[in-house]
Amino acid sequence: MNEIIVTADSILKKFPGVIALNRVSFDIRAGEVHALMGENGAGKSTLMKVLSGIYNPDEGAIHHRGKKVIIKTPKEARELGILLVHQELSLSPELSAAENIYLGDWPTNRFGIVNKRKMNAAAKIALDELGCNFGPEVLVRNLSIAKQQMVEIARTLVFNANVVIFDEPTGTLTTTEKDQLFEVVRSLRKKGVAIVYISHKMDEIFEIADRITVLRDGEVQCTVNTSESTIGEITNRMIGRDLDQYFHRAKAEFGAELLSVNQLTIRGLFKDVSFSVRAGEVVGLYGLIGAGRSEVAETLFGVRQKDSGEIIFDNQKVSFSSPKQAIEKGLALVPEDRKSQGLILGMGGRHNMTLPHLSLYSNMGVPRVDKELQVFEDYKTKLEIKTTGPEQLLSDLSGGNQQKLVLAKWLCAHPKLIILDEPTRGVDVGSKSAIHQYIATLAEQGLAVIVISSEMPEVIGVSHRILTMAEGRLVGEYTGKEMTEENLIAAVSGLTAA
Incomplete structure (x- = not known):
């Protein structure tokens, strides 16, 4: 069960203005849960997207069961048995659970017609194995977020995955649903599946993971056995400092x-x-x-x-x-879902920050770019927002920096x-x-x-x-x-x- 299924050797991945992965090496072994940790923007999701064929590396090599492979698309990754359960669900809401499970690879008969009976039967077996209380023909839009995630996970069963990557899988789950997910993870581990688990939640990592690799600024800081490490050590490796006081409560001086x-x-x-x-x-x-x-x-x-x-x-x-x-x-409201309710990802930070308050940053209806730039730089400094500049698209920022920008958007209106x-x-x-x-x-x-x-x-x-x-x-x-x-x-x- 210690067989190395996938190895990433000196992976280099660049985006405009940033090196996302700087010669990263990483391996995944059969029958283990390997946690990948790091601050937002550390390179975790980028590395997993390289392994799952969403991104192609600029340099470096990937080996699968000892053989060098070139993974150009998610379909090629799936054919190797590498599946990614996305942080942001990648389902089509108007299709059924079975159709989503087989999306991109629907089984057909010799005339090219989709064999729904075969697809539904195989999907039902996978959903039943996961303990789902819904059938393969239900439309995904009628399922809760937790149940939609089970549809994502069912793909790993029908395609006989040997590597499953979970990217922040419990972000929208209740405690009961998290426990159910962990049972699925443990079941996959017992079958010899290699699992990568990405999470910011320390308690989850120390409950479920066998090994932990920490990334910071696109570089590997350490790989340790979970049983031989502590939360303090991992935190220090992630951010380069100790958090003397993790939570901060304001002084209790109340007004009217x-x-x-x-x-x-x-x-x-x-x-x-x-x-x-x-x-x-x-x-x-x-x-x-x-x-x-x-x-x-x-x-x-x-x-x-x-x-x-x-x-x-x-x-x-x-x-x-x-x-x-x-x-x-x-009044100001920083919404729960920053991507769909809080930001316009195809715009830059300056425009996002001032969009709800144009009257404050314009003169007779004409935007005052100088005032917009000033407030952008002000809150960029106050909240330590990591961005290449006011026009960088928010889709290119990490989740943490996106969240800080949502906060800044409302604070700038005082x-x-x-x-x-x-x-x-x-x-x-x-x-x-x-x-x-x-x-x-x-x-x-x-x-x-x-x-x-x-x-x-x-x-x-x-x-x-x-x-x-x-x-x-x-x-x-x-x-x-x-x-x-x-x-x-x-x-x-x-x-x-x-």
């Missing part, structure tokens, strides 16, 4: 009540939600996926319209019919209250720490902050007060020593009274 929500309701989503936020206060909103947290935030911001209830902001009763009205009053929905999802440990520090800085400057997070250590570490939600209702409120993981779990699991 800025937001008051009373009996807010949207039928079918949430009911009778009431809470308040003071200037200089960080209020955490914790709950399981589907609890209604994001929907409450979107209602405050004017994305959704309430059925009943009252919102008082800055001493005025408000009912925003659009985000534009909310922005004008001093809001009074900012809502951060999963502010560090898919972000590396160094960037997480920087964002936590900046949340504390904003509160100490007098902003009111609402942080929505599925990560208990994060919401506990940055918040002055935590509200818990379950099934569309507020079910608890905690401060000080009451803010413990045990209390939060009990509240959202229905083990404590509302």
Whole structure:
């Protein structure tokens, strides 16, 4: 089971203005989980895209079972048994689960007609093996994100993969769904499949991985056995320094009540939600996926319209019919999905940052490029955004730098209250720490902050007060020593009274 399935030898990959991989060597062995870690932009996903045929290396070689191979396309990688389960799901929502599993390689009869019966039968076997409670003919658009991910994983079974690459697979999964995924990973490992596991979550890595390789700035820093390493050592290798204080909580100096929500309701989503936020206060909103947290935030911001209830902001009763009205009053929302809701990936950082606030950076309708460049450089420095310049397309930036730019986009309008929905999802440990520090800085400057997070250590570490939600209702409120993981779990699991 120690057979080396794939070896990458001195891989060099360049993009305009950056060396993404600088002579990286890496191997994957049968029957092991090899974790690949590093900050956003370290080269992890680039290396995996080289191995799976999405990118072609500029220099270096790939060997599969000891034989040098040239992998020009994902189809060629799949024929070798190398499959990538993408961080961003690569499914067609209007096709069935079976059609997505076989996408690009549908089985046909001798007349070239797709053999749906054969395809559905093979897909059903794979889905059943994964414990899925849906059939091969269901449309992917009708499946949850977690179930869509199982469709991605089913490809590894029907094509008899010998190498499976998981790129941030648990970013949108609940704890139960994560445990189910880990059972799948362990099952594949027992079968002798070589697994690469990319994640920013240290607890996951130390639970599931046999070895860890760390990349920094496109270069390998170390490869170690997980049992012989520590979280502190891996963190230091990733970012080149120790994180003396991972979470940062602002000083508790609160001003007047800025937001008051009373009996807010949207039928079918949430009911009778009431809470308040003071200037200089960080209020955490914790709950399981589907609890209604994001929907409450979107209602405050004017994305959704309430059925009943009252919102008082800055001493005025408000009912925003659009985000534009909310922005004008001093609200900001950093959305959960930065790629589809927070950014225009085909534009540069300067345009993305100022787009919602053109009136602030124009003169009689004519953009003031000098003012745009000034604010871009200002927040680039404040948030340590790594980019080649204001015009670099955001599609070329790492996830952490994209997230920082979403944050900068709203801060440059100087809001009074900012809502951060999963502010560090898919972000590396160094960037997480920087964002936590900046949340504390904003509160100490007098902003009111609402942080929505599925990560208990994060919401506990940055918040002055935590509200818990379950099934569309507020079910608890905690401060000080009451803010413990045990209390939060009990509240959202229905083990404590509302």
